[in-house]
Each structure stands twice: as C-alpha cells, then as structure tokens.
Amino acid sequence: MNAYEQLRADHAAGRVDNVIVALPDLQGRLQGSRLAVPHFLEEAADHGFSACTYLLATDVEMNTGPGYAIDAWSTGFGDFLLRPDPATYTTLPWDEGTALVIADATWPDGTPVPVAPRHVLRRQLDRLAAHGLTAHAGTELEFLAFDATYQQAHDANYHGLRPATRHNVDYALQGLTGLEPMLRRLRREMPRAGLTLETARAEVHPGQYEIVFRYAEAMTTADHHALFKHGTKQIAAQEGRAVTFMPKYDDGEGNSCHIHLSLRGEDGSAVLADPAADDGMSGLMRHFIAGQLACLPDFTLLMAPGVNSYKRLQPGAFAPTGIGWGRDNRTCPVRVIGSGHSLRIEHRVPGGDANPYLALAAVLAAGLHGIENRLPLPDPHPANALADPGVPRLPGTLTEALHHWEASDTVAKTFGDAVTTHYAQAARTELAAFERSVTDWERHRGFERL
Known part of the structure; x- marks a missing residue:
C-alpha cells in the first residue's frame, strides 16, 4: 500500500480528517496549511498546493523585505507550488485526526526553488x-x-x-x-x-x-x-x-x-x-x-x-x-x-x-x-x-x-x-x-x- 492509499484507508476508517502540507522554512520550521483529505487527494497530491513565496524569505518573526533572492514585495507576494513528497507521509499521534506530508517548493513551471532548504540539501x-x-x-x-x-x-x-x-x-x-x-x-x-x-x-x-x-x-x-x-x-x-x-x-x-x-x-x-x-x-x-x-x-x-x-x-x-x-x-x-x-x-x-x-x-x-x-x-x-x-x-x-x-x-x-x-x-x-x-x-x- 503506497502512502496515499494508506491515507485513503485512514480517512475511510475515520482516523484522519485533514492533511498538513508542510514546507521547511529558512529556520527549519514546518510551515503550511491543513487540507481536507478529499481535496488533498483530488488536487494537491498530484498538482501541488499554492503558498506565498515569502515563506522562504522571512526571519523568525515572519518579516520579509528586499535583499533576499526571493523579493516578495517586488513581485506582489505571489505563489509558488508546494509539491508533497509521499515518502514523508505520516500521521501525528499528538494531533488527533491529522496526517502530515512534507513538500518541496517549485515554481509554477515545475523547476525547484533553489533557496529552499530541502533543495539545498538535495543538490x-x-x-x-x-x-x-x-x-x-x-x-x-x-x-x-x-x-x-x-x-x-x-x-x-x-x-x-x-x-x-x-x-x-x-x-x-x-x-x-x-x-x-x-x-x-x-x-x-x-x-x-x-x-x-x-x-x-x-x-x-x-x-x-x-x-x-x-x-x-x-x-x-x-x-x-x-x-x-x-x-x-x-x-x-x-x-x-x-x-x-x-x-x-x-x-x-x-x-x-x-x-x-x-x-x-x-x-x-x-x-x-x-x-x-x-x-x-x-x-x-x-x-x-x-x-x-x-x-x-x-x-x-x-x-x-x-x-x-x-x-x-x-x-x-x-x-x-x-x-x-x-x-x-x-x-x-x-x-x-x-x-x-x-x-x-x-x-x-x-x-x-x-x-x-x-x-x-x-x-x-x-x-x-x-x-x-x-x-x-x-x-x-x-x-x-x-x-x-x-x-x-x-x-x-x-x-x-x-x-x-x-x-x-x-x-x-x-x-x-x-x-x-x-x-x-x-x-x-x-x-x-x-x-x-x-x-x-x-x-x-x-x-x-x-
């Protein structure tokens, strides 16, 4: 059973009702959104989930500004895509009904965001x-x-x-x-x-x-x-x-x-x-x-x-x-x-x-x-x-x-x-x-x- 088949089974059994799509930020923290399981499976699992580019250009207080390779102000705080990595799928015992999957940040054309910490390591x-x-x-x-x-x-x-x-x-x-x-x-x-x-x-x-x-x-x-x-x-x-x-x-x-x-x-x-x-x-x-x-x-x-x-x-x-x-x-x-x-x-x-x-x-x-x-x-x-x-x-x-x-x-x-x-x-x-x-x-x- 692959990760998303497991998610379907967990959802059908009432064990999971939402999925966190998480992006490691510059500080190594997990940032992201909670998605309903059907929406995740029908859309985000294959096509990714949009999130603001500033997530990879902030300090610990979530302040952003010019000087970063990603300048959210000059580009209108647009989005990149979070593409879930199914190998990271897990359920969270401390967060009832919740699964989590870690995602990679890509531009809309599918190319990796070079400053994303996961991509820095992957290189x-x-x-x-x-x-x-x-x-x-x-x-x-x-x-x-x-x-x-x-x-x-x-x-x-x-x-x-x-x-x-x-x-x-x-x-x-x-x-x-x-x-x-x-x-x-x-x-x-x-x-x-x-x-x-x-x-x-x-x-x-x-x-x-x-x-x-x-x-x-x-x-x-x-x-x-x-x-x-x-x-x-x-x-x-x-x-x-x-x-x-x-x-x-x-x-x-x-x-x-x-x-x-x-x-x-x-x-x-x-x-x-x-x-x-x-x-x-x-x-x-x-x-x-x-x-x-x-x-x-x-x-x-x-x-x-x-x-x-x-x-x-x-x-x-x-x-x-x-x-x-x-x-x-x-x-x-x-x-x-x-x-x-x-x-x-x-x-x-x-x-x-x-x-x-x-x-x-x-x-x-x-x-x-x-x-x-x-x-x-x-x-x-x-x-x-x-x-x-x-x-x-x-x-x-x-x-x-x-x-x-x-x-x-x-x-x-x-x-x-x-x-x-x-x-x-x-x-x-x-x-x-x-x-x-x-x-x-x-x-x-x-x-x-x-």
Whole structure:
C-alpha cells in the first residue's frame, strides 16, 4: 500500500480528517496549511498546493523585505507550488485526526526553488551520488524544559522561568519525576510518527534532555529532525510545559545538535573504513574530514545561523571554538568515532537552532570539497582543543561568519549565487533586528550609572 492509499484507508476508517502540507522554512520550521483529505487527494497530491513565496524569505518573526533572492514585495507576494513528497507521509499521534506530508517548493513551471532548504540539501546529495556515494546521518537534539506554559513564559518576558529539574541531571535516573509524563509521550509518540528511537537521557543543564533517533538517509533524517522539533513543542504545550531548543538560554549549558554522518557505496559498503589502515580510516574518509576543516570558517553560517548560536560557541561552554579533528575527542568540532561499518564523523558545531537541511548540506559540501581536491588530513588533536591557543578559531560571531560566507569563492562555487545571496540576507536581517534591540545587559549596565 503506497502512502496515499494508506491515507485513503485512514480517512475511510475515520482516523484522519485533514492533511498538513508542510514546507521547511529558512529556520527549519514546518510551515503550511491543513487540507481536507478529499481535496488533498483530488488536487494537491498530484498538482501541488499554492503558498506565498515569502515563506522562504522571512526571519523568525515572519518579516520579509528586499535583499533576499526571493523579493516578495517586488513581485506582489505571489505563489509558488508546494509539491508533497509521499515518502514523508505520516500521521501525528499528538494531533488527533491529522496526517502530515512534507513538500518541496517549485515554481509554477515545475523547476525547484533553489533557496529552499530541502533543495539545498538535495543538490549536495546529487553531487554525492555522482561519486557513487550515499549519506547516512543522525542528529542529536537537546532541549530545555520549564515548569511553565508558553503563555506564562511569554507573559514573564521569558525571565525567571524554573527549569523542570532542580540540578544537573546528566545521565541521571532520578530527579525527573515531574518531567517524565511529557518525556514518556515523546518516547512513545515519536516512533508512532515514523521516527525510530534509540536512546533518551537527561543532560547537563537543569531541565535539559536529549532524545536520539536511529540514523537514516540524510534527507529522511532532516525531515524527521524538523518533525521532532514541531511535535515536541506541541506535546510540551499539551502537558502544560514550555521547551526551548535555542542554543544558549542562559549562562548554563547550551543546546547542541550534533550531526553523525557516514557514507556508503552503491553496494552499501562502508567506504569510510579501511581495516588495513593503521587508523582504520580509508583515504576517502581522510579527504572527507580534511574538507570539513578547510570549509568550516566559510560554511559556519549554515550551521550556526543566529546571533544566539555564537553564545554557545564560546570557551568553557563545552562546544567547539577551534578548528581541528580528533579520535573520540569532544573538544574538537569534528570527532571521529566508531569502527568498521559504524565509523563516522560527529560534527559538533551545530546547535539546537540549526536548520537540519542546511547543516547537513554544509557537512556534505565540505566533505565533497575535500574529496574532489584530495585534501591532505592534518594530524588529529590529542588533547583539549578548546584550551589550545595554536588551533585556528571558528567564527566567533554571526557578523564574522557572514563575512566568511560572502568572501568565499568556495561558497559561491558550491551553493550558487542565489543561495549565497539569500542566506547572507537572512543573516543580515537577524543582525539588524538584534542591533535595534535594547537588551537587559544594557539596562543593567547603564540605567543608573551612565
């Protein structure tokens, strides 16, 4: 039974009465519309569903303007088509009677919208396929949970919120009693929505938790990542809690999104591994890692897209600040772990705000740069790369990351002019909004004493 036959059956049985057609936006959020099942099956499933082009040219507040590759104002806020991908069809246990399908954005003539995050990733997957390779990935998302509803958090201006646990609960098996009803729903309902759960545990910051799902083909992993964030917020709200994935909520531990990634040959072989090599790594893997290091400064913008991203990427924050790699070394941005078929990299730069499609595209593009240019791999870092002043630094601010992005010939060659311009404008919009804001830090520092 294919996806839409399943939808017909679910509708006939009274299990599904509406379908969300969802588009991942620049922030990796799912945006879209609810369609009645008959209308979806008769029209949208085959012909697509119209949505305003500005959905791929907004900041987090849904503000748009000139400077993006899609200029909605100058084109009269017209539409593109959302073409559902039937492979993404699922039902949502936390949203009774609702199915969801993720869509690709195309222009009316059927050509892809080049800046759409799903298309940005697909281009890199197509490049990889030209080398006879496929990518498997998993993302490890962390979030903070609070003893407040989203309305209460908003009314408190997001200040003074009480975390859902009282202390550091890293690996803890107790102290989670109040949070457990929500966590149990996540562990139970996400698999029912199609995600394969592997592990779940408490993390370092009070109220922090991580749920890890089994690796999958890279596009599927990105789709599942977006669905997980969407569903977690809905389940939390139903349980009277607020959760945040922002990289740095306060001075405590930040929320990471570590990306685990391996490559396979067309026959499913583990092309990153070489049992005959002293370090177990193939020449391909060495080039792939070298590409990560070479491209990190220029590609950081796709992994750390916001002002807050760089509050996490600071010394002492248990997040990378330098550029290097190491065997099972969590102080490096690129950590090599596993052996044989499980040999993989763990990319530790992205935080909880990362758009999974763009972050995965950046990792793959960097690896392909290393493979195609046969870049040599420097020695691994054996110690604490965070404390080594000799290690080259990651961009320390969004402004610095934007400068690298725009000045890079590699970015323009890899992603094209439209993507380069579009995501530069997204960064500029974020920076402009931040620079207009008056922060608590400024009030505390200057209200009385200046």
